[in-house]
Amino acid sequence: MTPLSLGSDLFAVPVPPLVPAGSTLPAAVQHRIDTKTKPLGALGQLEDLARQTCLVQQTLTPTLQRPHLVVFAADHGIAAEGVSPYPAEVTGQMVRNFAAGGAAINVFCRQHGLTLQVINAGVASDLTDVPGVRDARVGAGTRSFLHQAAMSEAECQQALNAGAAIINELHAAGCNVVGFGEMGIGNTSSAAVLLHVLTGQPLAHCVGRGTGLDDAGLQRKLAVLAQAVAAHPEVSASNPLQMLATFGGFEIAQLCGAMYRAAALRMLVLVDGFIVSAALLVAARLEPTVLDYCVFCTQSAEAGHRHLLAALGARPLLQLGLRLGEGTGCALAYPLVQSAVAFLNEMASFESAGVSTATAEASAAEAR
Incomplete structure (x- = not known):
């Protein structure tokens, strides 16, 4: 397979270069947080979440506008090898359930x-x-x-572009925070x-029970x-897009393109569990700066997720033992994002409330 490359043709539309979210404002943001009527920290x-949101939006008064949760769905050929207790038909059935409003993610949204x-x-x-x-x-x-690569180079590029195009539309409509x-x-x-x-994490540490495999099923999944992996010795870890095309899924590739694009547009990115984090891992290997824009919402109960979070240097907001996917972790964590923005914008400062700070009180005591 010809190595895929990250260049101007990665997306069908121009993508601005990613810049570190904290390139300006960090001292002013920290001062604003520290002078609220509370002890430091x-x-x-x-x-941390308030600080990150300020830096992503490059403002001391961040807002959350038209929040969206985008769920990408696709089937996987590897499912035919007996790695899941559920038949592949369940993917389409669950999409119909989403459309009818009956899934957990519908409820939480x-x-x-x-x-x-x-x-x-x-x-x-x-x-x-x-x-x-x-x-x-x-x-x-x-x-x-x-038996073969999951998708062709052209299919991988098409999926990346499709994910990016969806984010372009959301951003143009005024959305500045998106969960996946x-x-x-x-x-x-x-x-x-x-x-x-x-x-390079051992495969046994990465493979979990998915939708509920028993012990025998888990061992079969690991063996498959x-x-x-052994069937693709030509694939190099130094080429993340080649890895994505070989082992990924259409929804994983669209997630990768969507998260990369959202970061480029300075949107706040809410990251769900194991699958979404894997897509982000690919994006982060292409451009580590994408992580500046990401809020890690949950640590999944899936075995490999804690290792994935460690690889990304992430500290999730929630640890509820979730393993449903669908973006449920994002929807459940979103009120915390709202609270972070609300305290920053609405909580009084020591000066505005006329409350003495610990430092001021100590200075006054010394003067006496």
Whole structure:
């Protein structure tokens, strides 16, 4: 396979270069946080989140506008190798459930005021009759990477472009914060292999039970994936897009393109669990600065996710034992993002409230 490259042709539309989110304002942001009516650091990770949001938006008064949750769905050829207890048909069935408003992510998006957008990135079954599902289908699922690359170079580029195009539209409509989810039977296998090949983490540490494998099923999954990795000796960890094309899924590639593009447009990126984090790992290997824009919402119960988070240097907001995917971790964590912005914008400062600071009190005591 000819190595894929990151260049001006990666996306169908021009992508501005990623710049570090904290290139300006850090001292002023920290002062604004520290002078709120509280002890230094008393709001913990909320302070980190407020600081990050300011730096992403390059303002001392950040806002959250038209928040969206985008779920990408696709089928995986590797599912035919018995790596999941669920049949591949479940992917399309769940997309229909999303469209009907009956899934967990629908409930949580309604609860927290997030607009849900469902994307058919490459579901095998026909969804043309399903209203409310955007058709960005690259193909009827990927091929089994036990036998060949999951997708061609052209398909990988098409998927990256499709993800970026969706973000362009959201940004143009005024959205500045977007969460990401996924659906795809077999996609924990793709994520596990991407984690393994991109970080060198032992494959056994990366492979989990997915949608609920028993012990025998887990061992079979591990054996299949070890065989699949061995079948592609030509793939190099130094070429993340080649890794993505070989072992990824259409939804994972669209996630990668979408997150990269969102960071380029200085949007706040909410990252869900294992699959979304694997897509981000690819994007971060292309350009580490993308991580400046990412809020890690949850640590999944899937075995490899803690290793993936460690590779990304991430500290998630929630640890609830979630392993559903769909973007549920993003939807549940979004109120914390709202709280971080709210305290920064609405909480009084020591000066405005007429409250003495610990430093001022100490100075006055010394003067006496």
